[in-house]
Amino acid sequence: MSILEVKEVSHSYGSSRSFWRAPKEVQVLSDVSLSIDEGTCMGLLGTSGAGKSTLGKVILGLEKPQKGQVIFQGQDLYTMDTITRKRIRRDLQVVFQDSYSSVNPRLSAEKIIGEPLENYERLSPAELQRTVAHLLDMVGLNAADMKKYPRQFSGGQLQRISIARAIALKPKMIVLDESVSSLDMVNQTNILNLLNELKSEYGLSYLFITHDIRAAYTISDALAVMEKGKIVEVCHDKNEVFSSQQPTVKNLVASILPEHPRNRTLTSRANFSANSQ
Structure with missing residues (x-):
């Protein structure tokens, strides 16, 4: 289903209007x-x-x-x-590419993850804190991290914070x-x-x-x-x-480099470079 x-x-x-062209x-x-x-x-x-x-x-x-x-x-x-x-x-929730710009730098991890819960659930402060601690544990962090701010996390850790926020409401x-x-x-x-x-x-x-x-x-x-x-x-x-014989799909497949450098042909490097730009 x-x-x-x-x-x-x-x-x-709509493109912007210029002196020479109409939008x-x-x-x-x-x-x-x-x-x-x-x-x-x-x-x-x-x-x-x-x-x-x-x-x-x-x-x-x-x-x-x-x-x-x-x-x-x-x-x-x-x-x-x-x-x-x-x-x-x-x-229906979302996790964006840039974990730093998708969170408020002035909020702690506890506030970032707890925001959707505060919008949709009626939890006491103690219940909210326990839920946030559980969510942090689910994404491989720990309860002590809830008091930290975005600048104190690596990119990978902050993306885990974003995932914890996304799953907080148990979305579909x-x-x-x-x-x-x-x-x-x-x-x-x-x-x-x-x-x-x-x-x-x-x-x-x-x-x-x-x-x-x-x-x-x-x-x-x-x-x-x-x-x-x-x-x-x-x-x-x-x-x-x-x-697949579809040209775009074939180019995407061709962009995959072999794991070992000695198996990488000039063609595969060229394809990878062209598709990475």
């Missing part, structure tokens, strides 16, 4: 359709400018599309009433927008393992937005590939991506 359905979504942005609309999404089953992870791949993050904003209710529908748990996000929207909103789905791309390989692996554990334990659904096919393959059950605002390939089994 699908927890999320995106139906023929199109969206564009015009730039199409960023064009008839995008996508569905995610309960308890699964859909990896959304594409190069920079493909429209991945804009689609993420549309799914989160942050950017109203000019055409199409976003159906979450059977409800249209853009036609539901305010009360229903608030109820549905707690089940989390949008992960380039959530590991700014981390080193060790922290990437640790965060991906954590996300897999949380998915298995709580039956979470993910939309994993990334340009990194290796990270997407590690965590995803299925893969969708975007190019120029369109879905150009959907692999319901992630292993299908390696046999």
Whole structure:
């Protein structure tokens, strides 16, 4: 059963007026359709400018599309009433790429994680503190960390804080927008393992937005590939991506470097360099 359905979504942005040119609309999404089953992870791949993050904003209710529908748990996000929207909103959370800019630097970890709980739950101060301590433990930190501020955490630790905040309300789905791309390989692996554990334990659904096919393959059950605002390939089994003949997908696969340098050909280096820019 699908927890999320995106139906023929199109969206564009207006370019600014200049002395020589009248403003015009730039199409960023064009008839995008996508569905995610309960308890699964859909990896959304594409190069920079493909429209991945804009689609993420549309799914989160942050950017109203000019055409199409976003159906979450059977409800249209853009036609539901305010009360229903608030109820549905707690089940749809997000973890952004830049963990530092996505938190208030003047708030402690306790306040950052506790904010959604204060908005939706009626907990006593003692209950709130116990819940935050439990959430910190779930993401591999400890209760003493709740008194620290963002500047006292590494990037990987702060991303764990963001994940703890995202799971605080026990959501049904989390949008992960380039959530590991700014981390080193060790922290990437640790965060991906954590996300897999949380998915298995709580039956979470993910939309994993990334340009990194290796990270997407590690965590995803299925893969969708975007190019120029369109879905150009959907692999319901992630292993299908390696046999795809779609040019964009083939370029993404070709960008994967062998682990040992001696196995890296000039072609693979060139492809990796071109696709990383």
